[in-house]
Amino acid sequence: xxxxxxxxxxxxxxxxxxxxxxxxxxxxxxxxxxxxxxxxxxxxxxxxxxxxxxxxxxxxxxxxxxxxxxxxxxxxxxxxxxxxxxxxxxxxxxxxxxxxxxxxxxxxxxxxxxxxxxxxxxxxxxxxxxxxxxxxxxxxxxxxx
Amino acid sequence: xxxxxxxxxxxxxxxxxxxxxxxxxxxxxxxxxxxxxxxxxxxxxxxxxxxxxxxxxxxxxxxxxxxxxxxxxxxxxxxxxxxxxxxxxxxxxxxxxxxxxxxxxxxxxxxxxxxxxxxxxxxxxxxxxxxxxxxxxxxxxxxxx
Numbered sequence: 604x605x606x607x608x609x610x611x612x613x614x615x616x617x618x619x620x621x622x623x624x625x626x627x628x629x630x631x632x633x634x635x636x637x638x639x640x641x642x643x644x645x646x647x648x649x650x651x652x653x654x655x656x657x658x659x660x661x662x663x664x665x666x667x668x669x670x671x672x673x674x675x676x677x678x679x680x681x682x683x684x685x686x687x688x689x690x691x692x693x694x695x696x697x698x699x700x701x702x703x704x705x706x707x708x709x710x711x712x713x714x715x716x717x718x719x720x721x722x723x724x725x726x727x728x729x730x731x732x733x734x735x736x737x738x739x740x741x742x743x744x745x746x747x748x
Numbered sequence: 749x750x751x752x753x754x755x756x757x758x759x760x761x762x763x764x765x766x767x768x769x770x771x772x773x774x775x776x777x778x779x780x781x782x783x784x785x786x787x788x789x790x791x792x793x794x795x796x797x798x799x800x801x802x803x804x805x806x807x808x809x810x811x812x813x814x815x816x817x818x819x820x821x822x823x824x825x826x827x828x829x830x831x832x833x834x835x836x837x838x839x840x841x842x843x844x845x846x847x848x849x850x851x852x853x854x855x856x857x858x859x860x861x862x863x864x865x866x867x868x869x870x871x872x873x874x875x876x877x878x879x880x881x882x883x884x885x886x887x888x889x890x891x892x893x
Contacts, residue, residue: 652818653809654841655800664798673797688863689837695861696799696834716840717862718833 608681608703611635612731615681615705618645618658619738625650629683629738632658634666636678642666658682659690663697675699676723683735685728687711688718701725705735753826753848756780757876760826760850763790763803764883770795774828774883777803779811781823787811803827804835808842820844821868828880830873832856833863846870850880 611633618631622645634642642665647656659682666680667673679701686694686704691713694702698721707728709715720726756778763776767790779787787810792801804827811825812818824846831839831849836858839847843866852873854860865871 648818652816653812654818655805655808655838660800663800667798671797673793673799687837687841689834689841692832692834692837692861692863693800696832716837717864718837719862 611681619683622646632662632682641669685712688716691718703727706732756826764828767791777807777827786814830857833861836863848872
């Protein structure tokens with residue numbers, strides 16, 4: 604595992620923690636290019652009352668705004684959870700260079716849902732997976748109380 | 749074909765025409781509930797420099813804001829083109845009651861891309877399909893000149 608991958612995934616996890624504290628399903632994402640974070644976001648579906656407000660969607664919008672172009676080929680997105688079909692579709696359109704995600708989402712992840720990323724997008728999974736999965740499990744356990 | 753479906757698809761086509769005039773791929777969408785249009789949008793990916801700014805995504809956000817809730821079960825979305833995998837994923841999360849689209853998108857539509865709508869979403873296709881497809885063909889023909 605690359606040290607830089609661990610570092611940037613920790614940044615995505617910090618975003619996920621912000622979501623947790625706000626009562627949102629704790630998923631975070633950061634976009635990196637040239638060793639620099641150019642976008643960071645966390646799930647805001649509850650606060651914005653909007654099913655489209657996943658961390659990845661916001662991060663794509665932010666990164667494109669930063670770059671001044673809608674394609675993200677030189678970028679890597681770090682996400683604490685496997686993207687859903689919607690987010691995979693958005694990442695597909697962005698032609699992002701690389702996606703690194705932590706925990707798998709066996710039920711609602713894009714692979715289970717039949718979605719796909721762009722064929723040129725490199726995918727790495729499992730970076731800090733336990734930390735990310737534990738956070739989500741804690742969230743749902745706290746909701747059941 | 750229901751007269752109301754034709755009427756509301758004409759409204760979605762009017763949105764697609766606005767996109768055409770703005771140099772955007774001409775796709776429009778409206779969301780209807782109780783016989784009333786509560787959201788209308790067209791593709792703005794170029795103007796907003798954002799691959800996520802499809803008509804459907806904006807319409808979902810607007811409709812949820814109007815309703816004050818993120819689920820769209822009582823709504824129908826009329827779209828001039830078969831949704832892509834991203835938009836199908838967003839419609840899935842919204843649990844929208846019904847989707848009516850005009851033209852098929854054989855290459856990038858959600859069926860070709862492996863995406864899916866919610867099992868409870870009723871789907872109707874082919875309403876004003878020729879009008880919608882012609883508009884898109886005209887758009888790409890004008891771009892090739």
